[in-house]
Amino acid sequence: MDTAERTPADVPGPTTGAAAAAPTGGAARRPRARTRSGARTTASMADVARLAGVSAQTVSRVSNGYAGVNEQTRRQVLAAMKELGYRPNSAARALKRGEFRTIGVITFTLSTTGNVRTLEAIATSAAHEGYAVTLLPVAVPTQAEVRGAFSRLEELAVDAVIVIMEVHLLDAATIHLPPHVQVVVVDSDAGDHYTVVDTDQAGGTRAAVQHLLDLGHRTVWHLGGPEGSFAAQRRTDAWRAALVEAGRAAPPLIRGDWSAESGYRAGLELAAHDDCTAVFAANDQMALGLLRALHERGRRVPEDVSVIGFDDIPEASSFLPPLTTVHQDFAEVGRLCVRAVLRKMRQEGPERGTTLVPTRLVPRASTAPPRQA
Amino acid sequence: MDTAERTPADVPGPTTGAAAAAPTGGAARRPRARTRSGARTTASMADVARLAGVSAQTVSRVSNGYAGVNEQTRRQVLAAMKELGYRPNSAARALKRGEFRTIGVITFTLSTTGNVRTLEAIATSAAHEGYAVTLLPVAVPTQAEVRGAFSRLEELAVDAVIVIMEVHLLDAATIHLPPHVQVVVVDSDAGDHYTVVDTDQAGGTRAAVQHLLDLGHRTVWHLGGPEGSFAAQRRTDAWRAALVEAGRAAPPLIRGDWSAESGYRAGLELAAHDDCTAVFAANDQMALGLLRALHERGRRVPEDVSVIGFDDIPEASSFLPPLTTVHQDFAEVGRLCVRAVLRKMRQEGPERGTTLVPTRLVPRASTAPPRQA
DNA sequence: GCACGCGATGTTTACGCAAACATCAGCCAC
DNA sequence: GTGGCTGATGTTTGCGTAAACATCGCGTGC
Incomplete structure (x- = not known):
């Protein structure tokens, strides 16, 4: 067989031609659409590996900052990544790792200061922890709508959920969350059943x-x-x-x-x-x-x-x-929410209970002693 | 027939399963005990297929609402799904389909009414189209921060991005977006280079x-x-x-x-x-x-x-x-953003250009003719 | 001098899903 | 009756990644 057929770029390894009885993937491993210059597809680990002359696993190691990779190899891989504009595919990562590093936030409206400020703090804290935040707006505050949001959520790529909403809308009986998706609730007194963070x-x-x-x-x-x-x-x-x-x-x-x-x-x-x-x-x-x-x-x-x-x-x-x-x-409320939900994910925190964030009186000009006093 | 519910609220079937001549998976398909922290794993298509006595592909077809599935089979599969609490894994889906059905929104602050209202409208419109919205807050409006947000974004599971921000912060030279990720900008005059939606x-x-x-x-x-x-x-x-x-x-x-x-x-x-x-x-x-x-x-x-x-x-x-x-x-601005970005994804829309949303004067009591007039 | 250990790297496999292809049973036309 | 068609279902494959395991070369201890 004309095993020649080598491309200019050339595949590094001899690729072990034989091994006829390939146990599984024996099929023709076609070399993916040419990712040369006019590439359209995003580069995958395999592409980087090929260019750097290493195995995909080594690319993975570099990508995830593992120790135990020779400095020179590492640099080669990094160079290859850069040249190809490689970015890890988060879907594949999530699939493999079983987590999305994303927190879902369900809220009824962003028209109240409190919700917005809380959301902002949540997003900031989450980013700090390497988590993204996905928004799940609920159009009208009815149980049906909330249930709808939760069922959308079930297909959504989130590891945990923070609910900024009165919990009595969560008819616990009809909502079933995906397994190991943790919930933290703001603005609620449902500390008996959920983890709640709220202003005092x-x-x-x-x-x-x-x-x-x-x-x-x-x-x-x-x-x-x-x-x-x-x-x-x-x-x-x-x-x-x-x-x-x-x-x-x-x-x-x-x-x-x-x-x-x-x-x-x-x-x-x-x-x-x-x-x-x-x-x-x-x-x-x-x-x-x-x-x-x-x-x-x-x-x-x-x-x-x-x-x-x-x-x-x-x-x-x-x-x-x-x-x-x-x-x-609000910033503190958001921060505590994120902390609580991440803790729950790691099973470090309690299953339920309420955390209250203290308030502070700000005296200005709208209050004074009564006239006759 | 023997649809007798065996396990009331239990883990999927006994599974242990005959080491039958599983044609493909050959390897002992262990009952998938705890994956991560001791939690039960979610049921996969294969589990549903086994319980329903059909192939995984058929489960997929039911799950995606394909026609061409016998009504009775369909019902069986649905029942199995329900029993196991099956939920499609969105990571696997995204990996297979090559899209996440998620739009990223980058914004500098949620403390201005405009940004918040726009974000809310975006989230609502996106949900309407079956897209989720992921929030990417930028702490301080510096180019470095914005670039940081964009590079985080690159690993993020989004198909498109909407930027609610003055675009001069986007130093186009240093930001390179993942291929195929489309951008729409709000609050900017960069219509020459981007697709822009803004209030008039x-x-x-x-x-x-x-x-x-x-x-x-x-x-x-x-x-x-x-x-x-x-x-x-x-x-x-x-x-x-x-x-x-x-x-x-x-x-x-x-x-x-x-x-x-x-x-x-x-x-x-x-x-x-x-x-x-x-x-x-x-x-x-x-x-x-x-x-x-x-x-x-x-x-x-x-x-x-x-x-x-x-x-x-x-x-x-x-x-x-x-x-x-x-x-x-703002609602209209949000709606148009989503529309524009989805269009671009489908390569139906123009690459650039500005869309203006009209305003309306609301006369109240703070304006009147000058005294001497 | 030789076995052993260790660091660096490669190979295999599986994650869950869905496209592509394969099979198979009925049914109709001729 | 036979070939071909249709609809329902099964089988194979691979998406990009990372864990688990395998290999390989080299230095070290005895």
């Missing part, structure tokens, strides 16, 4: 209420968040508890939906109550709307009414007046 | 300036964004051009950095100019700070000074006073 809603709320009481206000009104939200629920509960603890009567709860617009509507209502001298809004956006409503109704802040928010969005210091609020450390 | 910055700006001139203002001051930003640059250029077109003198440019705080500082400066009756802020956050500064200095809005913003963030309608601004359709 209660602590922050207590600080806010206490701040107002300390200023001399008889009681504190509350502009709460929407019903579905656990964060809202906890802030409301903590508000009530703090008042009870202090022996004060809790005024009726007023609800918004997190938006500034809803805060405005609530503010119009509150402005009608002459006895209202202090309001704790469950987030800064609602506080913004509240400020506008009070202004329109001629109630001065903080002289007539003190207002305090929650979140400390960057704009809060530019409100009229600058808003006293409770600062949330 | 110039159109929006012209509308804003014209609105103020139409109200009778002699000229319009401008609170611009930071130097590095193309969006800022274009708004500034368009502002100047619109004034020139109208035969008005352009006041000196004042610069902020997008933040409300910087708007406040600029506002203090502007308040000192008695002849300033109208300001166009390059975004709503800066307009917010501006409003506060003007208020503090006793300049009433809109009676003494008209203020107009850009973006139309949800809070803008709750500013004091509610802000007239230029609405950006």
Whole structure:
């Protein structure tokens, strides 16, 4: 047989011609489409190996930074990689290694500051650990949609999942996660069943209420968040508890939906109550709307009414007046999420439990002692 | 028949399996105990095939919804899948198919409304097309960092990339993308070299300036964004051009950095100019700070000074006073990005060129005719 | 001087899936 | 009835990588 047929580039090894009874791959190992200069296909390890005159395994070793490769060989391989523009194929890697080095993040909306900031921190922390982050948006917060996201997720290339969402939407009975995909939840009180990382809603709320009481206000009104939200629920509960603890009567709860617009509507209502001298809004956006409503109704802040928010969005210091609020450390929440989920993957962490991130009261110009105090 | 469920919620079949004359796999197909950390492995196609009594290929056909599978066989396979909790392995799929069905999004920060809203829209559109979105945050906007993100990207499982960033950070010479990975850029004027989708910055700006001139203002001051930003640059250029077109003198440019705080500082400066009756802020956050500064200095809005913003963030309608601004359709931008990048992947779209998404002026209470007009 | 060990490298195999090809049973046309 | 066709299913193969195992050459201890 004309075993000649050697290409100019030439294959290094003699390639062991014989061995007729090749146990398995005996088939014609066709030399792949010529990857010469006008190459279209991406170079594979085999291509690099050929060019460098070594085996594919050695390329793999270099690629993964193994020790035990001769320095000169290593340099040759690196040169070959560079020449061919070699990049490891992540699909093959993932297949072989059984992991994707990717974390999925399921979130309902990116329109709230908290979710976005948390997501950003997660992405940053994950990148730091060599993980990528894949986003799984859920259009509407219904169980069906969430379930849909999870089932999409099941085909997705992720090793773990972080859910930024009220967990009551996760009907645990109907969601079955792929095996060894770990979950960490933000904004939830499901610490009994999941690993949860969250801002210390209660602590922050207590600080806010206490701040107002300390200023001399008889009681504190509350502009709460929407019903579905656990964060809202906890802030409301903590508000009530703090008042009870202090022996004060809790005024009726007023609800918004997190938006500034809803805060405005609530503010119009509150402005009608002459006895209202202090309001704790469950987030800064609602506080913004509240400020506008009070202004329109001629109630001065903080002289007539003190207002305090929650979140400390960057704009809060530019409100009229600058808003006293409770600062949330979203970056820390994100960091802890990633840490927790990676720990769980390595089976180092606990299966469940809640981690709370402390808050900090940021006093600005929207709170003051009541006039008659 | 004997579909009797043998193992309630157990590992796949007994498997141990006759060392039958397995034609191919010859080797003892060990029951695949723990792969990684002691976890059960997921069931593979082969496991399903065994349980259903068919070949792996048939499982594949069912899994991919091929026609040409007998209904009864199909049902059997589906039942087996369900019993084993089978999920296709996306790494293997990607390896075989040569695509990941994932789009990478590189962005510098998620702290600006525009980026976040665009990202959200991208994620939603992508999901709609069956694509996932992987986030690649870049910590600081330096070329080195961006290059780092791109080289991380090269190992990443993505088929295409959308860059939400000023493209001048992409030093084209040093970034070499993996072959076949298409790029679409947002917020850039690099339409000559890339496919660009962006808001019609110039159109929006012209509308804003014209609105103020139409109200009778002699000229319009401008609170611009930071130097590095193309969006800022274009708004500034368009502002100047619109004034020139109208035969008005352009006041000196004042610069902020997008933040409300910087708007406040600029506002203090502007308040000192008695002849300033109208300001166009390059975004709503800066307009917010501006409003506060003007208020503090006793300049009433809109009676003494008209203020107009850009973006139309949800809070803008709750500013004091509610802000007239230029609405950006981020959702559309995101949608077009995804469409463009998928088109390029399929080689249906053009290699380069810019697509502009129109804006809309939203008149509210922060603009009015000047007093003496 | 010879076996042994060790470092460097090569060879085989399997990961899970799906395209390409192979087989096989029925069924119709002539 | 026989050849050919069709639809359903099985078999082979290989994607690019990395673990496990195999080989090879050289220096060292005794």
